[in-house]
Amino acid sequence: MNKIHFNLSKFVIYLLLILGAVIMIVPFYWMITTAVKTPAESIKFPPTLWPSHFVWSNFAKAWKEANFGRYILNTLFIAFTTLAGVLFSSILGAYAFAKLQFKGRNILFISMLGIMMIPMPVYIVPGYLVLMKLGWIDTFYALIIPWTVSVFNIFLLRQHFKSIPNELYEAAVLDGCNHWQFLWKILVPLSKPMLVTISIFSLIGSWNSFIWPLVVTNSDKIRPIQVGLAYFMQEQSTNYVLLSAASTISVIPLILLFFLAQKQIISSYAKSGIKG
Amino acid sequence: MHRRDWLVALLFLLPVIVVILVFRFIPILYAFVISFYKWGITGPTKFIWFSNYIKIIHDAVFWRALGNTFYYSLFSVPLNFVIALFIAILLNQKVKGLGVFRTIYFLPVVTSIIAVSIVFKWIYHPRMGLLNFVLNFLHLPTQTWLEESRGIFQMMTGGHFPIKGPSLALMSLVFMSVWKGLGYNVVIFLAGLQNIPDYYYDAARIDGANRWQSFWNVTFPLLSPVSFYVLLMTTITSFQVFAPVWMMTGPPPGGPLGTTNVVVYYLYENAFTYIRYGYASALAFVLFMIILTLTLIQRNVTEKKVYYE
Numbered sequence: 001m002n003k004i005h006f007n008l009s010k011f012v013i014y015l016l017l018i019l020g021a022v023i024m025i026v027p028f029y030w031m032i033t034t035a036v037k038t039p040a041e042s043i044k045f046p047p048t049l050w051p052s053h054f055v056w057s058n059f060a061k062a063w064k065e066a067n068f069g070r071y072i073l074n075t076l077f078i079a080f081t082t083l084a085g086v087l088f089s090s091i092l093g094a095y096a097f098a099k100l101q102f103k104g105r106n107i108l109f110i111s112m113l114g115i116m117m118i119p120m121p122v123y124i125v126p127g128y129l130v131l132m133k134l135g136w137i138d139t140f141y142a143l144i145i146p147w148t149v150s151v152f153n154i155f156l157l158r159q160h161f162k163s164i165p166n167e168l169y170e171a172a173v174l175d176g177c178n179h180w181q182f183l184w185k186i187l188v189p190l191s192k193p194m195l196v197t198i199s200i201f202s203l204i205g206s207w208n209s210f211i212w213p214l215v216v217t218n219s220d221k222i223r224p225i226q227v228g229l230a231y232f233m234q235e236q237s238t239n240y241v242l243l244s245a246a247s248t249i250s251v252i253p254l255i256l257l258f259f260l261a262q263k264q265i266i267s268s269y270a271k272s273g274i275k276g
Numbered sequence: 277m278h279r280r281d282w283l284v285a286l287l288f289l290l291p292v293i294v295v296i297l298v299f300r301f302i303p304i305l306y307a308f309v310i311s312f313y314k315w316g317i318t319g320p321t322k323f324i325w326f327s328n329y330i331k332i333i334h335d336a337v338f339w340r341a342l343g344n345t346f347y348y349s350l351f352s353v354p355l356n357f358v359i360a361l362f363i364a365i366l367l368n369q370k371v372k373g374l375g376v377f378r379t380i381y382f383l384p385v386v387t388s389i390i391a392v393s394i395v396f397k398w399i400y401h402p403r404m405g406l407l408n409f410v411l412n413f414l415h416l417p418t419q420t421w422l423e424e425s426r427g428i429f430q431m432m433t434g435g436h437f438p439i440k441g442p443s444l445a446l447m448s449l450v451f452m453s454v455w456k457g458l459g460y461n462v463v464i465f466l467a468g469l470q471n472i473p474d475y476y477y478d479a480a481r482i483d484g485a486n487r488w489q490s491f492w493n494v495t496f497p498l499l500s501p502v503s504f505y506v507l508l509m510t511t512i513t514s515f516q517v518f519a520p521v522w523m524m525t526g527p528p529p530g531g532p533l534g535t536t537n538v539v540v541y542y543l544y545e546n547a548f549t550y551i552r553y554g555y556a557s558a559l560a561f562v563l564f565m566i567i568l569t570l571t572l573i574q575r576n577v578t579e580k581k582v583y584y585e
Contacts, residue, residue, distance in 0.1 A: 010371075043404050093291070096288040243394050262379055266463055270467035
């Protein structure tokens with residue numbers, strides 16, 4: 001009796017989980033299958049759940065019409081330069097907050113955390129005006145420099161650096177190390193998992209960022225992928241075959257990254273929640 | 277450590293300080309100043325004291341946008357919270373294929389909101405959309421989703437309920453946000469659940485607690501710091517919704533009949549369509565104050581109930 005009850009509850013659990021998983025998958029399925037349909041088939045109602053034939057050339061067409069080569073190149077450039085900045089500034093900043101003694105350290109750190117609390121939309125207008133003063137509107141600077149410092153990442157890395165005992169530093173000093181050498185030769189190699197976490201957040205953030213690049217860019221030449229895709233939507237408003245193909249192209253790189261490093265990514269997000 | 281430390285610290289913190297100063301601190305001060313000016317395309321024209329803020333109080337469109345934002349938050353946050361917790365609990369029952377399920381639920385989190393908006397606009401299509409096809413198949417009434425301006429309470433009661441409620445168009449955005457944001461909270465909850473040691477449950481069982489009792493008396497209190505974090509983050513995020521409105525509603529965005537206009541979209545529209553930087557900055561500060569107040573309220577309410585180990 002007990003055994004049957006146990007199996008029944010397991011059955012219900014799997015049923016609910018599978019139902020949920022199907023709901024999560026269906027929009028992706030629908031995007032990909034729409035992307036390979038003919039325009040005529042795509043607007044049939046009731047829709048065909050499996051494409052009658054696969055028009056792979058839709059991807060090439062979307063790639064060309066949406067100028068995707070340009071957008072992806074721009075986005076990769078923005079994402080990796082931003083990442084370099086984020087890593088550099090976070091490593092140095094976290095070290096200062098975790099291992100150096102100086103007056104006003106805690107006040108500075110707390111006020112930085114306070115600034116982190118201010119929601120992004122508050123920055124749109126003044127950020128735009130500051131960039132205008134600098135003459136940076138519609139330049140890569142505007143898309144990269146403001147995002148090369150992340151207080152959140154400094155916070156994560158500082159927690160990690162603090163967990164590494166100071167005795168290590170004292171031993172390193174005896175061996176003739178200064179702060180700079182100690183940081184790069186000993187601390188950084190010990191922090192690889194945390195740095196991977198930070199890199200993942202940074203890359204995903206750059207790839208998906210929208211509102212800021214929407215506001216600070218005007219020309220196709222420097223536009224990153226999400227803004228390009230959004231304008232493609234406005235141009236093509238009802239051509240869902242091309243739009244689905246373009247959307248598929250835009251999500252593939254990130255989904256590849258996700259499948260390559262999913263354990264790392266999921267545990268990064270989980271950790272960020274517990275520590276935050 | 278050495279006395280020379282402050283010099284090293286200054287050098288190490290230089291990039292951080294410069295970027296924060298120029299792109300965070302100064303803009304915030306600047307926004308505060310701008311919010312007291314009439315400030316259009318030609319720059320500041322007049323110092324007008326609190327006029328922008330007073331105008332906000334009398335701005336009917338702002339109040340509607342704020343109401344819509346509250347509705348969006350009021351529906352998306354609890355739905356997301358409850359479903360995510362439920363799925364995390366199911367996943368925590370030592371199921372096979374945990375990794376596969378977790379991956380599937382998490383996939384929308386790393387997918388961009390722009391691609392998701394395109395796909396959902398297509399799924400919600402009133403004539404050719406997948407959702408109406410499914411409803412049709414199940415012999416349920418089809419809907420016009422993003423084009424429906426009537427409130428959901430109005431629709432469900434045939435107009436006999438005194439409150440109209442959020443429009444079905446706004447609810448369509450709510451459902452999409454739950455779909456997209458769920459996986460993040462599932463992962464956070466799951467990590468929290470896995471942190472609860474088994475011996476608490478063993479002890480509860482020995483004391484004769486059933487599953488429901490051990491959920492309320494063991495899981496819920498021990499999970500409360502995580503729940504608090506999830507609640508806070510989901511609320512803050514929900515108040516900043518923008519891209520789906522820009523992408524999926526209208527034209528003009530915020531439609532039909534302004535029922536999906538939210539505060540951040542209204543701010544964007546004021547700044548970059550009407551070029552009213554002063555007014556938009558004042559709106560930004562009002563939004564900030566609202567989010568700050570909500571954060572403090574949630575903290576005070578939950579503080580007594582959150583159980584920290």
